[in-house]
Amino acid sequence: MMKRVVIADDSLTARMFVRRCLEIVSNAELDIIEAANGKEALSAVKENPADLLVTDLNMPVMDGQTLLKWIKGNPRLVDLPVLVITSAGNPAKEKELLDMGAFAVMNKPINPSNLKDKIADLLDRETL
Amino acid sequence: MKNTLAEVLHRSVSESLENMAFIEARPVNQLSCAEDRELLAVSLLMHEPVTAEFRMLMSRGLLLKITEALFGVPVEELEDSMLKDAFAELLNTIVGQFLNQAYPDTVYRLGLPEEVEPYEGLLEEDSLSCCYQVGEELFQLACCGEIVNQVVSR
Numbered sequence: 636m637m638k639r640v641v642i643a644d645d646s647l648t649a650r651m652f653v654r655r656c657l658e659i660v661s662n663a664e665l666d667i668i669e670a671a672n673g674k675e676a677l678s679a680v681k682e683n684p685a686d687l688l689v690t691d692l693n694m695p696v697m698d699g700q701t702l703l704k705w706i707k708g709n710p711r712l713v714d715l716p717v718l719v720i721t722s723a724g725n726p727a728k729e730k731e732l733l734d735m736g737a738f739a740v741m742n743k744p745i746n747p748s749n750l751k752d753k754i755a756d757l758l759d760r761e762t763l
Numbered sequence: 764m765k766n767t768l769a770e771v772l773h774r775s776v777s778e779s780l781e782n783m784a785f786i787e788a789r790p791v792n793q794l795s796c797a798e799d800r801e802l803l804a805v806s807l808l809m810h811e812p813v814t815a816e817f818r819m820l821m822s823r824g825l826l827l828k829i830t831e832a833l834f835g836v837p838v839e840e841l842e843d844s845m846l847k848d849a850f851a852e853l854l855n856t857i858v859g860q861f862l863n864q865a866y867p868d869t870v871y872r873l874g875l876p877e878e879v880e881p882y883e884g885l886l887e888e889d890s891l892s893c894c895y896q897v898g899e900e901l902f903q904l905a906c907c908g909e910i911v912n913q914v915v916s917r
Contacts, residue, residue, distance in 0.1 A: 742863060
């Protein structure tokens with residue numbers, strides 16, 4: 636069954652990079668939706684249920700941390716796994732995001748094999 | 764004293780370019796790549812816990828080469844918007860790598876990358892500037908602000 640993944644990042648380069656990595660590491664057929672900020676991503680996951688949200692932190696309009704807060708505060712979306720991929724992800728920030736309910740936090744530049752490890756964790760729960 | 768800061772910067776540049784574009788960049792003993800004719804520049808501000816500006820200067824030719832590697836499409840198919848976006852994302856990633864090493868225990872806050880004039884308002888006395896070589900070409904990364912002295916003293 637096709638899985639729906641939303642990628643939120645204001646950088647076209649970063650979205651392309653994440654998309655390519657996801658396509659490489661996932662065995663499932665993916666329907667990938669791209670969003671340029673948190674607000675667009677929130678609309679996308681409200682409109683159609685998603686299986687995974689991959690988000691950057693530092694974005695205009697609505698940043699990734701605010702997006703995470705909205706998702707974890709919405710009973711319909713609270714179970715959506717959120718993977719944060721950011722350049723600003725030191726251990727202090729990572730702890731803050733995990734405490735907020737992020738599924739995992741990865742630093743840019745992402746390594747496809749590290750991403751695969753994270754997605755494999757998700758596979759057990761979501762059969763992505 | 765700035766050697767420590769420069770070493771962290773070198774590692775961040777090298778790892779970012781290698782992981783993102785499979786391109787090798789090595790530091791060279793030169794303070795500026797100003798002799799390059801058509802330089803483009805992108806800037807990123809840090810607001811907390813200290814102020815800083817990071818600025819990267821690069822020739823259009825080198826940026827084309829890096830963007831081509833990033834997107835995996837021929838140079839002829841690259842649009843200006845892709846070049847600018849790749850340039851911004853590269854600086855964003857390098858700065859993130861750098862700050863994660865310089866401030867592992869502190870949450871920091873960055874602005875958004877923006878295109879700027881190469882040397883306008885940058886060359887403060889208390890700044891750090893490093894040049895890197897990719898193939899035959901050079902690019903420059905500079906930072907200024909409170910961070911220069913703070914990271915050095917940590």
